Amino acid sequence: MTDELRWYLIAKKRTEGLIASAFRKLRDEGIEPILIKGWAAARNYPDVKPRFLGDIDLAVAADDFERATRLVEDPDSGIIGVDLHRELRRLDTVDWATLFANAELVTIDGEDVRVLAPEDHLRVMCVHWLTDGGESKERLWDIYYAVQNRPASFDWAKCLEVVEPNRRGWIKATIGLANRYLGLGIDDLPFAEEARCLPAWLTRCVEREWKSELPMRPMETVIDDAGSLMTEVRRRIPPNPIQATVNCEGIFDDRSRIPYQIRDLFMRARPSIKRVFQGMLIRMRR
Amino acid sequence: MNTSQRPIARKAGLVIQEVPDEVLVYDLETNKAHCLNQSAAIIWRSCDGNNTVSDIAKLVGAQAGGKVTEDFVWLAIDQLSENRLLEKEITVNFEGRSRREALKKIGLATMVAVPVIASLVAPQSALAASSCACVSPGDCLAQTTCPSTTNCNGAGVCAP
Numbered sequence: 001m002t003d004e005l006r007w008y009l010i011a012k013k014r015t016e017g018l019i020a021s022a023f024r025k026l027r028d029e030g031i032e033p034i035l036i037k038g039w040a041a042a043r044n045y046p047d048v049k050p051r052f053l054g055d056i057d058l059a060v061a062a063d064d065f066e067r068a069t070r071l072v073e074d075p076d077s078g079i080i081g082v083d084l085h086r087e088l089r090r091l092d093t094v095d096w097a098t099l100f101a102n103a104e105l106v107t108i109d110g111e112d113v114r115v116l117a118p119e120d121h122l123r124v125m126c127v128h129w130l131t132d133g134g135e136s137k138e139r140l141w142d143i144y145y146a147v148q149n150r151p152a153s154f155d156w157a158k159c160l161e162v163v164e165p166n167r168r169g170w171i172k173a174t175i176g177l178a179n180r181y182l183g184l185g186i187d188d189l190p191f192a193e194e195a196r197c198l199p200a201w202l203t204r205c206v207e208r209e210w211k212s213e214l215p216m217r218p219m220e221t222v223i224d225d226a227g228s229l230m231t232e233v234r235r236r237i238p239p240n241p242i243q244a245t246v247n248c249e250g251i252f253d254d255r256s257r258i259p260y261q262i263r264d265l266f267m268r269a270r271p272s273i274k275r276v277f278q279g280m281l282i283r284m285r286r
Numbered sequence: 287m288n289t290s291q292r293p294i295a296r297k298a299g300l301v302i303q304e305v306p307d308e309v310l311v312y313d314l315e316t317n318k319a320h321c322l323n324q325s326a327a328i329i330w331r332s333c334d335g336n337n338t339v340s341d342i343a344k345l346v347g348a349q350a351g352g353k354v355t356e357d358f359v360w361l362a363i364d365q366l367s368e369n370r371l372l373e374k375e376i377t378v379n380f381e382g383r384s385r386r387e388a389l390k391k392i393g394l395a396t397m398v399a400v401p402v403i404a405s406l407v408a409p410q411s412a413l414a415a416s417s418c419a420c421v422s423p424g425d426c427l428a429q430t431t432c433p434s435t436t437n438c439n440g441a442g443v444c445a446p
Contacts (some may be wrong), residue, residue, distance in 0.1 A: 001305065001308070003406050003407050006305075006308075006310050006319070006321060006406055007319065007406060009303045009305060009310055010301055010303050010310050010312040010319055010406075012303075013301050013302070013303040013310075013312075014301045014312060014314075017301065
């Protein structure tokens, strides 16, 4: 066993303790979360392949979000490392009640933890990976293992037919990328040929992203450093074509991405500028 | 050495992960990780405040399938204490010998693997991830070389 694997097993155990604790504390307040990404994605990995875990992504019903936020932000609550989501918002168009009804319970550290059904989670992970502009080749392994180690009962109709055709295309394309770049076997998938037909702009985009040494950082975290701020601005213009298409609910076809990129630029400019100014205000007050 | 001592294994503030033939322990207070081989793990688990060193030697012998001396147990206790894995620090004196010399003597006298507690070196992937940049506290969990593994401050850094 390598030290890397040992570290991973420790981090996983630590995360499991935090997940169980967060679920217990939220349940005490009558809030039922669903665990997404992170540990839920790592479940599909083989034991010998470390999948370093970041924050604990918990989605809660919109009605519970404010109460859950207060609890998560309370330093005395004992809830650590949780990134709270108001349902799944942009990550999925299936309604919360359906996702919740489909969800499964798994036991972690003696606590029953709710995770999305494999069909729903694969869809959500694909969209999440795309909303990050496909910048992480490492995270594409989440898709690889979710497909490769899907349960025998996995129903592609439950994964794909429940969303609009454009989104269906995104999922198939992400699986196609896992096939092309990670060697995921897709011959047995009902849409194998479609998944193999990837638009040129998509492959160009991911290859360019993967060459970049540093991941994109939130603008508000670099406002103290003019050089880094300019680097981050330059990285956003022109907008990443994957992000632009997904943000505009566009279709993954062979056509130019420019219309999506222009629209996306305008859509994102205002909130980005707002976040930067808010960050500057916080620093000025300190 | 006082053979009537009844060491107690520390449990608070530790993340304990059992894997085949090893026990991995992460100290949340010092942010250090240790790997206990099977002998060290058996001894650590036997440190319940009731067992004396002599009792522990018998327990280890029975579980590991070989005769084990009290010095063997003391060797483990010395390392457990040094790594803050016992409730109370215990100073072990190997009758004037260094730990290395004691280890050599004990190793030659037993068929059971000598107890070893190794510190884990942070993997390259974890170090690479330790830019200390964060958006939420969860980003700091794996960044064990940063000033804080639980707090993401207003500047987007894993620090108090």
